[in-house]
Amino acid sequence: MKWELVAIGDINWDAILVVPRTPGPDDEVELLSLREVPGGDAANVAVAFARLGGRAGMIGAVGTDSAGQALRTHLAASGVDTRRVLTVEGPSGRAFSLVEPNGVRRLLYTRGANAKRKLTPDDLAYLEGAKWLYVADPLPSTVEALGEWYREGSKLPRLVLDPGSAGVNKGIDYFSPVFPFLSGLFLNEWEARTLTAREDLEGAVDVLRERCALVVVKRGEHGALVATQGDVFATPSFPVQVVDTTGCGDAFNAAFLFALTRGMSLREAAQWGNAAGALVAQRTGAYAPTLAELKEFISRYGGEAG
Numbered sequence: 001m002k003w004e005l006v007a008i009g010d011i012n013w014d015a016i017l018v019v020p021r022t023p024g025p026d027d028e029v030e031l032l033s034l035r036e037v038p039g040g041d042a043a044n045v046a047v048a049f050a051r052l053g054g055r056a057g058m059i060g061a062v063g064t065d066s067a068g069q070a071l072r073t074h075l076a077a078s079g080v081d082t083r084r085v086l087t088v089e090g091p092s093g094r095a096f097s098l099v100e101p102n103g104v105r106r107l108l109y110t111r112g113a114n115a116k117r118k119l120t121p122d123d124l125a126y127l128e129g130a131k132w133l134y135v136a137d138p139l140p141s142t143v144e145a146l147g148e149w150y151r152e153g154s155k156l157p158r159l160v161l162d163p164g165s166a167g168v169n170k171g172i173d174y175f176s177p178v179f180p181f182l183s184g185l186f187l188n189e190w191e192a193r194t195l196t197a198r199e200d201l202e203g204a205v206d207v208l209r210e211r212c213a214l215v216v217v218k219r220g221e222h223g224a225l226v227a228t229q230g231d232v233f234a235t236p237s238f239p240v241q242v243v244d245t246t247g248c249g250d251a252f253n254a255a256f257l258f259a260l261t262r263g264m265s266l267r268e269a270a271q272w273g274n275a276a277g278a279l280v281a282q283r284t285g286a287y288a289p290t291l292a293e294l295k296e297f298i299s300r301y302g303g304e305a306g
Contacts, residue, residue, distance in 0.1 A: 002129035003057040003081070004261050005049045005254075006157065009042025009136035010114045011060045011075070011085065012093040013067035016246060019098055022106060032101075037287075038074040039095055040114070041136040041164055044247050048254030048276065048288030050079035054261065057081040057126065061117035063092035068113065084126050088116045103242030103281065107165075119145040124154065132257050133157040135178075136250075137164035147177025160184035162253055168195040184214040186253050192217050201225070205232065216256065216270070218249050218277070224270045235270040238278035238301050251276040251288045271298065 018032040038047075042060060050056040058080050062068035068087060075082050093112040099105045118141050127133060133156060135142065150156060159181050167174070168191045185208060189201055192215075198204040201217065208215045209227045217225040223237040255276035259269035275298045279289040289297070 002055070002131075003127075004055045004130070005046065005132040005134055005257060006057040006059060006127055006130045007042040007046040007049075007134045007136070008059045008119075008142060009134075009138065010040040010093050010111060011043040011058070011062055011071050012038075012040035012095045012109065012112075012114070013071060014039035014095045014097060014246070016097045016099060016244065018244075019100060021100060022098060038071050039247065040071075040093060041162065041250055042134065043071070043075060043080075044250035044288070045134055045136065045162075045254045046080045047075065047078040048247075048251045049258055051288045052255065052258045052291045052294065054254075054258050057084065057130070059084040059117075059119070059123050059126065061086045061088050061113040063088060063090050063113040065091050067092040067094070084123055086117065088113045090116070097244075097246050099244050099246065103245050105245055115139065118142075124149060124156075127156055130157040131261055133159050134162070134253070134257065135159065136162045137167040140174075143175060143177050147181075150178070150181040158183035160186065160253075160257065162186040162249070163191065163195060165191055165194075172196060179211045182212045184216065184257075185212045186216045186218065186249070186256075188218045188220070188249060214266075216273075218252050218273070220245070220248070220277075223274055224252070226266050226270050228266070233267065235267060235274060237274050238297075240278045240282050242281045243283060245281055247288070248277040248280045251280040254288065255294065275301075 014037050016035045019029050023029040046056045046058045062071045072082055091112045093114040095109040097105050097107050161182055172195050192204040196204040196207040205227045209229055215227040221237050223235045225234050252273035256269045256273035259272040275294055276289055279297055
C-alpha cells in the first residue's frame with residue numbers, strides 16, 4: 001500500500017487536567033476533571049488524517065509500559081499503519097495539559113521512548129511512494145537524517161514540517177538541513193515570530209516564505225494565514241465555544257493536507273483546516289473529526305466563518 005501521509009514524531013499518553021485557574025507559586029488548586037487519552041503531535045496528525053479516510057502510516061516509538069501498548073492499539077484502531085512504530089525499553093512519552101475554563105492550555109511533557117527513536121534504512125524504504133512526509137518537532141538525529149536523505153536525491157514524499165512550540169525555541173538554523181527540501185511549513189503565530197526572531201507577523205512570514213514555498217500560520221480564533229512565494233491570504237475561523245485547544249493545530253494540519261491530497265485549492269484546504277480545528281476545540285482532548293463530521297460542519301457553518 002502507498003501511504004498518502006507518513007508522520008514522524010512523538011507518540012504520547014496525555015493527561016488532561018482541567019483547572020479553574022493556573023496555580024501560582026506554593027499554591028494549590030483542586031482539579032475540575034482529569035482525563036487520560038492518547039496523543040502526541042505527530043501521532044495526532046496521523047490519526048486525524050486516517051479518521052478522514054486517508055491512508056496514513058507512523059514512524060515513531062512507544063515504551064514497554066502499559067501506555068505503550070495502549071498507544072499502539074489506539075493507532076491501529078484509528079486506521080494508522082504501525083509497522084514502523086517500534087517498542088523500546090523504558091516509559092512511553094507523556095504529556096500533561098493544564099486546561100483552564102476558557103480553553104487556554106499549558107503543556108508539560110517528557111519524550112520518553114520518543115527520544116530514543118532514530119531513523120533507519122527500513123524507515124527510508126517505508127516512505128517509498130508516499131505523498132506527504134509530515135514531521136513534528138523533530139529530534140536532531142531526525143533533522144540530520146532527513147537532510148541527508150533528501151540531499152542524496154532519494155525518491156521521497158513532499159516534506160512538511162511543524163516545528164512546534166519547543167522546536168522553534170531551538171532557532172531557525174536548527175532546521176537548516178531540511179529547509180531546502182520543504183514543501184510546507186505549519187506554525188502558529190507565536191511560533192512564527194519566535195522562529196524568525198521577528199516581533200511582527202508580517203515580517204516573520206516574509207522571512208519564512210523566502211525559505212519555503214508554502215507557509216501556513218494557524219491563528220486560532222483569527223483563522224489562518226496562508227503564504228506562498230507569490231501570494232498571501234487569510235481565511236476566517238469558525239465561531240465556536242472553546243472547551244480545550246489540545247490537538248486543534250494537529251487536526252488543522254491533517255485536514256489541510258488531506259484536502260490538498262484530494263485536489264482542493266489552498267483556500268479550500270485552509271477552510272477544512274479551520275473547520276477541523278474548530279471541531280476539536282469543542283471537545284476535551286485531541287479527538288479529531290471524521291470526514292462525515294467535517295463535511296457536515298462546513299456545510300452547516302461555512303457561511304458563518306469569521
